[in-house]
Amino acid sequence: MFVAAFSEQEQRELAEKLTSLLSTYRHISDSYIIEFFSESLWDTLPVSWQDALGDLTPPQIADLLLDKEIKDRRYPSVWPLSLLALRTAAHALSFPRKAPGGHGQDTGAAVPEEFQSNQSQSSLLGHIFRKHVKPKKQHEIRRLGTLVKKLCDQANCSCVVDVGSGQGHLTRFLSFGLGLDVTGIEADPNLVLMATKFDRQLLLTLAKENLKSGNAQSLHSAPGPSRHVVGWVNPKASWDVFIQQLGVTATESDSIGATTGPYEKKQLVEELNLEPHSCQIKAEELQNTLPTQKTDINTSDSVAQINTGVFPSGMATEMLTCKTVPVTDCGAKKPGRFVLTGLHACGDLSSTLLRHFATCPHVQVITSVACCYMKISTQENPNPPGVFQPPFSADTVADSSLEFGYPMSDWVRGLPGHQLSYKAREGACHAIEDYLHRLREESGLLRTHCYRAILESIIRAERPDMRRPGVQTVRKAHALSFSEYARLALPRVGLPADLPFDPVAVDAMLAHQGKVVAYFSLVLLLAPVVETLVLLDRMIFLQERGFQSKLIPLFDAAFSPRNLVLVAVKPKEAQS
Template structure:
């Protein structure tokens, strides 16, 4: 049995709100059929543009009309679904028009129809128009150490979580993958909720604790000035250092939240979570962390005891839970009777496990002392639903899922601005031919980002790239061949844009699979485009509530 979602999840126009269960299943069929037809596009690596002759893989009629498009035309005619005044430089084939129209029609709308918030043409939410680094809608104490993107996210998601708590009469929240605790602090100190945060990386937990102390110091000073005494929290957030095992039972998860020793992360956090203010705070953490390691304690206490902190029922949240973590939280939501609601914001789809790729690159594996049995077919990150798992062509390649994490809006802006950054695609593809000419066994080898590559000549770029893969940086280059490749930069950008057009469709299928999974377990859910996609590309929040006492099938442990 499901319950009606609160107004917080209903006032936003949502693509899924008008779809019945039958229509959701039908949409999944159409998505898998469409994506399987164009899997050669979604699974192509742009660095292989020359080595695999990707341009020739396009229909010849497409090549003729696409090869001479300007970058702004690519943005308007291919990527922009809202561009009404399309002026084609030539007659496009019906197959290309159908491809673009289908991709745009099948993808969930990435912007709310109400109150988008951004000023027309600015690409920025209104809260950052006066100061691009400081949200005008967030108190200064929650902006310290927090970049604009995260300020926007914690403000919007925090308000939604608070409304879910009010709707379910829960005052407790569990924030999984909490990182440096920015959302945790806003939920606790800003909204008065009782919050337990769990994060796998101890360094980030130490940062979160340090930032908590800083905020408390500011609040104490404000209290002494008798200006904001009412804002002092009843309870401070509690941080638990631990890796959430996707194969563990919900009972183990609850025990972990209670402060029991949890396995530590075998590697660092998601790179996206590392970006930001860590550079400002890496100092002066060593002593405190050493004390915790020596004691073997994975629970960082901040003024309250575990049994006082976690209420029987709570709302689960995860802001950009990486890879399988978002799927794990949904399974705990279904199976654990104590979880009344969930807000799930996913990221890093390429790290999701599938039956074809149970160990994708970048996946955080279980620590050696944790039982790591193989996942059952129903326990992979995709597909989660039985329905999608039975559909022919539902498989999504690693590259298709990786592309689904790209920022379509940001790329459109680069095209319209004729940005020099666009040349890096062609540079890397040309470098791939040089690498394979010397070492045919080095295919798609990681070169990593070359800083300000767009400002370098190709020779300068190639020297840096070759050195990174262990090849002599002074290898002689065939200048004629290099020049011929660089002249095809426009084609490279067109091909990348065609593949990028499929990215929102892939994301739609992944998220729809999760909606159907919840529906199969008797829970209503909604998908909310909560964040401004110009600022936060992974802007969808999956919101679900269940009635008190709802019991899903117990997971095998």
């Protein structure tokens, strides 16, 4: 299903309600669960809330607080109206997360249907696209790739730019699988080299399969139709700089990095260990031997259920004609029209792509799947920790130097209380479906937050100046006693493993594990509200510039928590 397109007035009213709710409960969304004991977080809640939540079992917390699908709730005690109002508002104002045919916000125990027979291999994705790809990514590239293909067909545009393409899994499926001309741009040159390597492995696999089947004719040099470019998409740079990045090839500038190139006949013959005269394959026979690619996208209006072969008509022939198609050809020197996509584009990258869509005349469609909201720049926090900030020349800076990742829209920027802290945005990246599963199973993993909160109180008693130090994950911490956990964790913050602590005080804190879980569940209740405000701000940004957009809960949320895809298509009169 689609999240229905809102009118401008409806979008603005929802933004007002979201900012009002988050402003009221900022003390919860901004709190760190590891400070539960050191900052006495439980005591910050109203006494009536403490009474209602303090003795709940984990499954009760799941049913009564977090699961919006539960209709018949049975309360062990009378809940205060303020707590009921918070839960109702958080559920009502958050964008739906249940994908067509998916499990949505449930126990998370089941996997998508495509993994029922084999939990590591999608039954709906051809085997050549599953190699090196984890199940979550298989699920994502199949669904997003199908959506992009449908949008390309509707826009009569076969060129796609995949930003943050990584090892090229989506790029590979779009090009080899769906017949699109794809350019992937990725900042990490090592990932680009891996993408190129995997492309060639795929070609080699196809050639071997055809030789085994006895369908041997003529195999010339066979490049993949995709192209990989090394490049960092600067959020401060204008769209024409972005276009230039896509248009430069490795032969034009050694500094641009690796790109895919022709797969020479000699190289392929050597890898196949064949005599040159025996390496013969007909393009049409190559196409006929490939498995059928099935899809199960079931959406309304602009995205219909489709079935497609791994190679559409003529695709195999294109593969064997030694033709590399960059987005600029889609116009070699004159940029052409293209679809822009980003699968879990991190931090400001997603907002940058939306700005390019709004301003660049060559971008006709965008599909944006965001992640890592805590890495978004804001006026209060323009340089979030862990974000790459290379230098850039003055001539690449966009017109406005005050453009941040949030808020993007003028409307949200003008609302009182619209600010979202680093912690609130980090919380929006949590997987509520996974936590629901832990609650219902009463998983031992629920113990982890309590352990870390106790450790924080011990650290501060020894070093009052040390607040929230990073502790690398202690493997299987929930299966250890607290003493064992502390012995492994303390050296990771520079403290002795045998640092003494009061075991009686530790036992007293361990007895409050249920309250730690209840408080964290309140934080998690607000996480979808924060995500909704971030994404709604982006929709309003597009609306302010004359573009309608929709959100699609495309992935199974229990399998892929950041599952909302923002889609916008330029009207025909705006298309170049």
